[in-house]
Every structure is written in structure tokens, then in C-alpha cells.
Amino acid sequence: MHIHEFQEMMRYLYIHRDSDRGLKGTYDWLVEEVEELGEALKGEDNEATQREFADVIAWLASLANIVGIDLEKAAIEKYRNVCPKCEKAPCQCEF
Amino acid sequence: MHIHEFQEMMRYLYIHRDSDRGLKGTYDWLVEEVEELGEALKGEDNEATQREFADVIAWLASLANIVGIDLEKAAIEKYRNVCPKCEKAPCQCEF
Numbered sequence: 001m002h003i004h005e006f007q008e009m010m011r012y013l014y015i016h017r018d019s020d021r022g023l024k025g026t027y028d029w030l031v032e033e034v035e036e037l038g039e040a041l042k043g044e045d046n047e048a049t050q051r052e053f054a055d056v057i058a059w060l061a062s063l064a065n066i067v068g069i070d071l072e073k074a075a076i077e078k079y080r081n082v083c084p085k086c087e088k089a090p091c092q093c094e095f
Numbered sequence: 096m097h098i099h100e101f102q103e104m105m106r107y108l109y110i111h112r113d114s115d116r117g118l119k120g121t122y123d124w125l126v127e128e129v130e131e132l133g134e135a136l137k138g139e140d141n142e143a144t145q146r147e148f149a150d151v152i153a154w155l156a157s158l159a160n161i162v163g164i165d166l167e168k169a170a171i172e173k174y175r176n177v178c179p180k181c182e183k184a185p186c187q188c189e190f
Contacts, residue, residue, distance in 0.1 A: 001167055015185075031129060038122055050168075067144065074145040083109075091112060
């Protein structure tokens with residue numbers, strides 16, 4: 001599934017709720033989902049961890065819908081098969 | 096671009112660094128990127144916000160690479176064109 005398609009599915013399923021909740025409420029929910037992912041990563045339940053990854057990308061897509069940003073376009077524009085910092089593939093940045 | 100393809104691009108570009116950094120370091124970096132997205136959302140620079148969305152999905156993909164989870168499979172398994180809670184489309188959950 002394309003990133004854009006996933007975002008459109010989220011729009012169809014949730015835009016009415018996302019709009020009502022608004023930008024700050026949706027961002028706060030994304031933060032909560034990232035925290036839940038962090039908790040799941042400490043355990044050994046791979047299926048639970050998988051569901052938390054799904055929730056994070058879902059809320060990220062919802063947030064992008066609220067502000068009218070195309071997540072796929074954003075991702076491709078920044079990461080064009082090379083590291084955006086060193087412009088090499090694989091990344092050869094020196095840290 | 097498929098979610099899976101984006102994750103594979105991240106693997107090609109960054110798996111050597113992600114593996115060295117490890118799970119906790121990569122998760123902490125994801126959290127930082129989410130915070131930077133939050134800051135960008137308070138401003139009016141749409142291009143900067145777009146770049147922060149790109150970074151969050153990139154670090155989420157890197158984190159999924161470290162733990163061997165397919166982000167696209169995770170997303171599709173949980174969100175199958177209906178809300179996973181109420182099983183309706185659009186979502187009709189009562190909160």
C-alpha cells in the first residue's frame with residue numbers, strides 16, 4: 001500500500017473525528033501512541049509491538065490530514081534514495 | 096511509494112547506523128523528531144513542517160527495521176479499511 005493510500009484511508013475513516021479533536025489534541029494523541037510504542041518495545045509481545053507501530057503511523061497520517069500535508073510527498077522529497085545530509089547512499093555522515 | 100519500499104530505502108541508507116545506535120537510542124531519536132514536529136506545527140513554515148513529517152516516518156521506519164517489523168504489514172493488519180474498534184467505515188466509535 002502506498003503511503004498516500006494509507007493516509008487517504010485514514011482520512012476516510014477518521015477525518016470527522018480528527019477535525020473535531022483539532023491539531024493540538026491529535027498531536028498529543030500521536031505523542032501518547034509513541035509512548036505506548038516505547039512501552040511495547042520493552043516487552044516481548046511482537047504482535048502488540050506491531051499494533052503500536054500501526055497506531056503511530058496511523059496517527060501521524062491523521063495529523064498530516066489535519067494540516068493538509070501529503071506524507072508520501074514529504075517523505076520522498078526529503079529522502080530521495082540518498083541521505084539528505086551527506087547525499088550518499090548508504091549514509092556516510094560523520095558524527 | 097509503498098510503505099514497505101520506504102522502509103527498505105531507510106534500511107539501505109541507515110541500517111548500519113541504526114544497528115550501531117541500537118533500539119533505545121533510535122527510539123529516543125524518534126521521540127525527539129516527534130517533538131520537533133510539534134514545534135514546527137506551532138509555526139507557519141509549511142515546508143519545514145513537511146520535512147519534520149518526513150523525519151518522523153523515517154525514524155519510525157528505522158526503528159521498525161531494528162526490531163524486524165514490516166511497517167506496511169503492521170498498518171494493513173490493524174487498519175483494514177474499517178476502524179479496528181467499531182469495525183465501521185467511517186469510524187462510528189462513541190467516546
